[in-house]
Amino acid sequence: MKIERHKKRGELILELTPLIDVVFLLLIFFLVATTFDEMRGGIKIDLPQSTIKEISDIKEIQVIIDKNKNMVLHYKDKGKTEEVNVDKNNLKDKLSERLGNMKEKNVIISADKSLDYGYIVDVMTISKEAGAQSLDIDTSKKK
Known part of the structure; x- marks a missing residue:
């Protein structure tokens, strides 16, 4: 995340694009890494x-x-x-x-x-x- 001063007005500008990119990458990672096993409910079994x-x-x-x-x-x-x-x-x-x-x-x-x-x-x-x-x-x- 980068903070800069606006050249003409002198205001601080917060660059959000990298932050949004990181949030979306984390979201995609967790969606891919999570497994959904609706069929067997809450019981853990090791099937043959x-x-x-x-x-x-x-x-x-x-x-x-x-x-x-x-x-x-x-x-x-x-x-x-x-x-x-x-x-x-x-x-x-x-x-x-x-x-x-x-x-x-x-x-x-x-x-x-x-x-x-x-x-x-x-x-x-x-x-x-x-x-x-x-x-x-x-x-x-x-x-």
């Missing part, structure tokens, strides 16, 4: 990797399970995304309540890769019992 492309848009109901077996039911209701904390005991009731209102009864399971296979099979069984017509397992893209 696959060469198949990852699921990009949630149209269905998603069951998100972290490595501590905390579960969140993630779904869209009237255009807005909602999340409900659930456990294995009330998962069937919450899923059947949500699946009853949907045309496509698809459930996506996004589980941390450190969970044992038996636990995931239990969640899949509960989902099928709740009325899911198809199940998808969410993965991240292999690099």
Whole structure:
């Protein structure tokens, strides 16, 4: 930022162009450096990797399970995304309540890769019992 005196009037002139350039560069940097992960909400999970492309848009109901077996039911209701904390005991009731209102009864399971296979099979069984017509397992893209 440069401050000069006006040659004829003697007033101080503050040059704002460099300051504005820096502000815009910082804004662009933070927009590019920030990642937005709307799909998995606030739960941090480490998905297994696959060469198949990852699921990009949630149209269905998603069951998100972290490595501590905390579960969140993630779904869209009237255009807005909602999340409900659930456990294995009330998962069937919450899923059947949500699946009853949907045309496509698809459930996506996004589980941390450190969970044992038996636990995931239990969640899949509960989902099928709740009325899911198809199940998808969410993965991240292999690099």
